[in-house]
Amino acid sequence: MRSAQLSDVRQQNYSTIMRELMRSGPTARTDLASAIGMSTGSVTRLTGALARAGLVKEAAEPAPRGMGRPKVPVAIDESTYGVIGVHFGLHRINTCLIDLRGQLVAELPATERTTNLKPLLRGAARSVRKMIDSHGLTVLGVGASTGGWVDSSSGQVHTQPVLGWQEAPLAEALHDLVGLPVLVDSQVRALALAEHWFGAAAGVDNFIHLFVGNVVGAGFVFNGSPYRGAHSAAGGLDHLPVTGRSGQTCVCGSRRCFAMVAGDLETARRARAAGLITDDQEVYDVFALAVAGNPQARRLLQDRAGVVGTATATLIELLDPELVVIGGGVSAPVDHVAVVRDAAQDRLAASRGGDATARILASAFGPHALGIAAGAIMLDAVYRSPEAFVPALTATASDPGH
Amino acid sequence: MRSAQLSDVRQQNYSTIMRELMRSGPTARTDLASAIGMSTGSVTRLTGALARAGLVKEAAEPAPRGMGRPKVPVAIDESTYGVIGVHFGLHRINTCLIDLRGQLVAELPATERTTNLKPLLRGAARSVRKMIDSHGLTVLGVGASTGGWVDSSSGQVHTQPVLGWQEAPLAEALHDLVGLPVLVDSQVRALALAEHWFGAAAGVDNFIHLFVGNVVGAGFVFNGSPYRGAHSAAGGLDHLPVTGRSGQTCVCGSRRCFAMVAGDLETARRARAAGLITDDQEVYDVFALAVAGNPQARRLLQDRAGVVGTATATLIELLDPELVVIGGGVSAPVDHVAVVRDAAQDRLAASRGGDATARILASAFGPHALGIAAGAIMLDAVYRSPEAFVPALTATASDPGH
DNA sequence: CGACTTATCTCTGCCTTGAAGATAAATATC
DNA sequence: GATATTTATCTTCAAGGCAGAGATAAGTCG
Numbered sequence: 030m031r032s033a034q035l036s037d038v039r040q041q042n043y044s045t046i047m048r049e050l051m052r053s054g055p056t057a058r059t060d061l062a063s064a065i066g067m068s069t070g071s072v073t074r075l076t077g078a079l080a081r082a083g084l085v086k087e088a089a090e091p092a093p094r095g096m097g098r099p100k101v102p103v104a105i106d107e108s109t110y111g112v113i114g115v116h117f118g119l120h121r122i123n124t125c126l127i128d129l130r131g132q133l134v135a136e137l138p139a140t141e142r143t144t145n146l147k148p149l150l151r152g153a154a155r156s157v158r159k160m161i162d163s164h165g166l167t168v169l170g171v172g173a174s175t176g177g178w179v180d181s182s183s184g185q186v187h188t189q190p191v192l193g194w195q196e197a198p199l200a201e202a203l204h205d206l207v208g209l210p211v212l213v214d215s216q217v218r219a220l221a222l223a224e225h226w227f228g229a230a231a232g233v234d235n236f237i238h239l240f241v242g243n244v245v246g247a248g249f250v251f252n253g254s255p256y257r258g259a260h261s262a263a264g265g266l267d268h269l270p271v272t273g274r275s276g277q278t279c280v281c282g283s284r285r286c287f288a289m290v291a292g293d294l295e296t297a298r299r300a301r302a303a304g305l306i307t308d309d310q311e312v313y314d315v316f317a318l319a320v321a322g323n324p325q326a327r328r329l330l331q332d333r334a335g336v337v338g339t340a341t342a343t344l345i346e347l348l349d350p351e352l353v354v355i356g357g358g359v360s361a362p363v364d365h366v367a368v369v370r371d372a373a374q375d376r377l378a379a380s381r382g383g384d385a386t387a388r389i390l391a392s393a394f395g396p397h398a399l400g401i402a403a404g405a406i407m408l409d410a411v412y413r414s415p416e417a418f419v420p421a422l423t424a425t426a427s428d429p430g431h
Numbered sequence: 432m433r434s435a436q437l438s439d440v441r442q443q444n445y446s447t448i449m450r451e452l453m454r455s456g457p458t459a460r461t462d463l464a465s466a467i468g469m470s471t472g473s474v475t476r477l478t479g480a481l482a483r484a485g486l487v488k489e490a491a492e493p494a495p496r497g498m499g500r501p502k503v504p505v506a507i508d509e510s511t512y513g514v515i516g517v518h519f520g521l522h523r524i525n526t527c528l529i530d531l532r533g534q535l536v537a538e539l540p541a542t543e544r545t546t547n548l549k550p551l552l553r554g555a556a557r558s559v560r561k562m563i564d565s566h567g568l569t570v571l572g573v574g575a576s577t578g579g580w581v582d583s584s585s586g587q588v589h590t591q592p593v594l595g596w597q598e599a600p601l602a603e604a605l606h607d608l609v610g611l612p613v614l615v616d617s618q619v620r621a622l623a624l625a626e627h628w629f630g631a632a633a634g635v636d637n638f639i640h641l642f643v644g645n646v647v648g649a650g651f652v653f654n655g656s657p658y659r660g661a662h663s664a665a666g667g668l669d670h671l672p673v674t675g676r677s678g679q680t681c682v683c684g685s686r687r688c689f690a691m692v693a694g695d696l697e698t699a700r701r702a703r704a705a706g707l708i709t710d711d712q713e714v715y716d717v718f719a720l721a722v723a724g725n726p727q728a729r730r731l732l733q734d735r736a737g738v739v740g741t742a743t744a745t746l747i748e749l750l751d752p753e754l755v756v757i758g759g760g761v762s763a764p765v766d767h768v769a770v771v772r773d774a775a776q777d778r779l780a781a782s783r784g785g786d787a788t789a790r791i792l793a794s795a796f797g798p799h800a801l802g803i804a805a806g807a808i809m810l811d812a813v814y815r816s817p818e819a820f821v822p823a824l825t826a827t828a829s830d831p832g833h
Numbered sequence: 834c835g836a837c838t839t840a841t842c843t844c845t846g847c848c849t850t851g852a853a854g855a856t857a858a859a860t861a862t863c
Numbered sequence: 864g865a866t867a868t869t870t871a872t873c874t875t876c877a878a879g880g881c882a883g884a885g886a887t888a889a890g891t892c893g
Contacts, residue, residue: 030454032447032469033440035850035880041435042881049432059840067434068882073842097839098889235661247749251658258751259637259789265748268782270672272685281781283674346667347649347749349660379683380670387661437848437881444849461871470851475873499870500858 036416039075042067043415043422046075047084050105051130051412052232055088057100076103082422083109083167084129084415105129110419111166112411114404115153115203116216117175119191122149124156125400126164131227131408133401134164144192146202154206161209169418170210172406173199174219174399176244180261181214181406187261191244210418214406216240216399217264218255220356220392221248223405226412228393229354237350238392239266241337242357243293243312247344255409271340274332291336293358300329312358319363327363334365338372345377345387356392366391438818441477444469445817445824448477449486452507453532453814454634457490459502478505484824485511485569486531486817507531512821513568514813516806517555517605518618519577521593524551526558527802528566533629533810535803536566546594548604556608563611571820572612574808575601576621576801578646582663583616583808589663593646612820616808618642618801619666620657622794623650625807626756628814630795637753639746640794641668643739644759645695645714649746657811673742676734693738695760702731714760721765729765736767740774747779747789758794768793 045065050056056064062072079085080103088104107128116123120142126135137156141149153173161168177189184200204211214222221238224230230238230250238248247264249256257263267288268281276290277298289295293312300306300315305326318326337359345353353373355366370389377386394401411418447467452458455466460478464471481487482505490506509530518525522544528537539558543551555575563570579591586602606613616624623640626632632640632652640650649666651658659665669690670683678692679700691697695714702708702717707728720728739761747755755775757768772791779788796803813820 030447030451030467032467032473033443033850035437035440035848035878038435038437038440038849038880045432045434052432057840065432065434069841070843070883071434071881074881077842095839096837096891098841099891100840251653252656254654256653256658259753260751263749263751265751268748268778269745270674270687272672272687279782281778285672285674343671346670347665349662349665349667351661376670376683380681434881437850440849440880459871471872472852472874473850476849479873497870498860498868500872502871 040414040416042071042075043079044413046072046079047105047412047415050085050103051226055102055104057102059100061103078422079415080106082419084419084422107132108165109167110169110411111164112169112404112407113157113160113171113209114219114400114402114407115157115171115173116219116399116403117149117153117173117189117192118399119144122153122156123400123403124153124160125404126160126166126168127401127404127408128166129408129411131223131401131405134166135160136400138400144194146194146197146199149192150199150202150206154203157203157207157209161207168209169411170212170407171203171207172219172403172408172410173203173211173213174216174403174406175199175213176216178262179213179215179218181212181218181257182261184211184213186213210407210410212406212410214255214257215246215248215261215264216244216402217246217248218257219248219399219402219406220394221250221354222255222409223394223398223402224354224356224392225250226405226408229390230352233352235350236352236354236387237344237348238354238356239337239341239344240356241291241333241359245288245292245357249348266340269340269343271336271343273339274336287336287340291333291340296329296333296358300326303329305329316358316362330358330363330365331368334359334368335372338369339376341369341389342373342376345373346380350387352388352390354390354392356394360391361395364391442816442818444473444477445481446815448474448481449507449814449817452487452505453628457504457506459504461502463505480824481817482508484821486821486824509534510567511569512571512813513566514571514806514809515559515562515573515611516621516802516804516809517559517573517575518621518801518805519551519555519575519591519594520801521546524555524558525802525805526555526562527806528562528568528570529803529806529810530568531810531813533625533803533807536568537562538802540802546596548596548599548601551594552601552604552608556605559605559609559611563609570611571813572614572809573605573609574621574805574810574812575605575613575615576618576805576808577601577615578618578648580664581615581617581620583614583620583659584663586613586615588615612809612812614808614812616657616659617648617650617663617666618804619648619650620659621650621804621808622758622796622801623652623756624657624811625796625800625804626758626794627652628807628810631756631792632754635754637751638756638789639750639752639754640756640758641739641743641746642758643693643735643761647690647694647759651750668742671742671745673738673745675741676738689738689742693735693742698731698735698760702728705731707731718760718764732760732765733767733770736761736770737774740771741778743771743791744775744778747775748782752789754790754792756792756794758796762793763797766793 062069086106088102114125122139124137178187186197200211200213230236234253269287275284279286279289297312464474488508490504524541526539580589588599632638636655671689672687677686681688681691699714
């Protein structure tokens with residue numbers, strides 16, 4: 030619990046203006062003032078400071094309509110600053126530079142044999158340095174994501190089973206190498222933030238991102254902020270019991286754990302059992318068959334989507350989100366979100382009669398957008414506290430300018 | 432999204448001081464300043480205004496120790512204001528007056544034959560009026576709770592299955608009758624707020640209140656604020672699938688719905704099947720047997736506690752709370768929370784190895800505290816925005832006083 | 834070309850905080 | 864017992880923030 034100060038007001042008002050501009054696009058100062066309930070004088074002063082800092086700009090005015098002085102829209106300036114996202118996957122590190130609107134400016138995918146933290150970090154830092162200032166954007170910071178249990182407040186990766194990391198000080202180590210602010214979070218929460226800022230959940234304050242792939246997990250945004258739990262461990266779905274189907278026996282002893290029923294491994298296992306793929310093929314080959322039109326493969330994936338639907342219904346009943354975004358193999362490359370939606374609605378209709386349901390949408394990003402999502406971690410921070418990450422803003426704040 | 436103002440700063444600082452005093456008990460101004468990061472001058476000014484308004488008072492100073500001027504502790508003044516809570520149950524309306532520390536000042540239980548909204552409201556309003564100002568406390572407002580789907584933002588009860596209400600404008604109707612601010616919320620969320628302010632979860636910012644009784648449901652407090660979901664429907668557990676045991680077939684078609692396996696009805700059914708109680712007896716009679724030491728009854732309730740434990744594990748994995756508070760028939764009159772704890776830890780240990788678990792505690796309130804919990808709805812609002820509910824505070828704010 | 838309309842900018846007043854100094858009330862020391 | 868010391872609390876003052884009123888700018892309409 031911390032007491033509030035005057036500077037908090039200014040900080041929050043900067044943030045409110047930036048978020049409103051992100052949400053609504055170019056907006057005249059007058060409209061901005063009435064949208065956020067601020068005096069026009071304050072809007073002028075604050076947008077002035079934001080413009081001098083390079084965060085907003087006056088957009089091209091549309092054909093002036095009606096009487097009076099024409100509106101001059103103010104918009105996010107995406108040409109000054111950028112943020113970098115780094116995603117650490119198995120044998121794959123994806124580094125992206127995105128602008129303040131979330132648009133991809135540059136990408137630098139890399140494959141790595143090792144899973145050791147040190148060499149991976151050195152490689153990532155090299156990619157980051159290569160990107161800094163080489164695309165005309167001043168980089169404000171780096172967001173890093175990976176799977177497993179990631180603590181965003183301490184910057185530590187407690188456990189990352191796929192890469193075998195334990196208590197890895199990811200944020201600190203990367204900061205030492207690149208000299209920029211570094212924020213870390215889990216892959217699923219990064220995806221949720223990306224959806225929140227410039228994806229399917231743009232402007233939605235209560236939603237769940239449900240990721241189903243080689244790992245399963247949920248990312249929560251509650252009341253407009255990411256919810257991470259008391260130990261940054263929120264979002265675990267591995268052992269969520271599902272109804273209607275059972276899979277292999279889980280380490281916990283149950284045969285109805287969501288991960289064991291709907292995860293990629295089980296899908297691949299069932300495809301093998303059905304003779305669809307060979308022993309050394311993986312779930313991606315099932316996707317390929319489905320894309321090619323193989324009916325058995327399609328049925329298998331639809332089946333899985335049905336299970337995801339019942340789990341979605343459980344989450345909707347429990348957490349009452351406005352929206353559930355489905356990511357991972359259920360939404361791409363073959364989009365089975367309609368199956369998820371039907372299965373979820375079926376279950377909810379039986380119990381609730383259709384009241385208080387949530388929209389269910391496919392992720393706005395393809396499977397290769399994990400780097401962009403990592404950047405969203407940093408972008409989120411910039412929009413929440415602009416002064417903390419844009420030095421030029423505090424410098425020009427009190428300057429009356431011209 | 433609304434912009435911030437200077438008055439928001441003052442409001443929040445009032446709130447921060449009140450909450451800190453509630454959390455830590457009587458505190459000297461200096462200690463208060465360092466605890467919340469405020470200058471001592473501001474603490475003096477704000478506590479002065481709070482004291483003139485009757486919200487805080489200078490407490491009796493303890494034996495002065497050490498050198499220097501002795502500290503003068505400031506404490507919540509519980510002798511000026513109170514809030515009233517009204518809980519609408521089946522055939523039972525419980526009206527309570529509590530002071531600012533949550534202590535019960537007066538209680539007025541009433542039994543009612545009807546379940547119709549109008550006569551129940553008239554009866555409740557009579558009880559409320561009887562309490563107002565008759566105990567030396569100025570009543571700041573009324574909190575009302577009931578089961579079912581209650582929308583706290585609109586004040587509507589969408590559906591209340593036990594009483595048969597549909598779209599009942601509870602807040603507005605009660606406000607018209609008593610002329611005080613009225614806030615409503617669901618019974619489970621009210622219990623969660625009570626635990627948060629003066630119960631087992633005092634000072635805990637991320638926790639879940641899990642209620643298992645004739646109805647089941649969860650109340651969430653995330654990041655220090657109640658989370659109600661997009662349509663005020665969060666907390667539904669009825670159809671949460673549970674592992675290890677199945678019950679009667681639910682309306683949704685599954686036999687593993689939490690409500691059907693762990694609810695009071697199933698417990699009573701199993702007790703009947705075992706010959707423990709007769710057809711016209713209920714779950715309370717099973718409790719009575721267990722209290723009397725009947726081993727079969729105890730085993731039955733322990734069994735149910737085990738199921739609650741697995742559901743608790745699911746919630747902990749999904750939402751990573753710091754604490755889970757167990758309320759309803761599992762914690763009273765026979766406390767089986769230890770069984771819940773063991774069952775939950777068992778399941779979590781298999782999957783997580785004991786990391787990031789949550790404490791599990793019994794509710795601090797007996798089964799008859801629903802009225803107090805309803806009052807907590809109003810108390811929460813007063814602590815969050817004192818100026819909105821205490822007119823004397825705004826009146827004396829700028830007064831330099833003496 | 835002048836009147837009108839609307840958007841934006843400038844200026845003033847009020848409010849709130851933080852910091853420093855003044856005051857108060859106890860103990861420690863001679 | 865008188866004085867110094869220590870710590871808590873109160874008072875004063877300057878800086879910084881927003882709202883609202885008025886001034887200015889940049890169009891359209893007749």
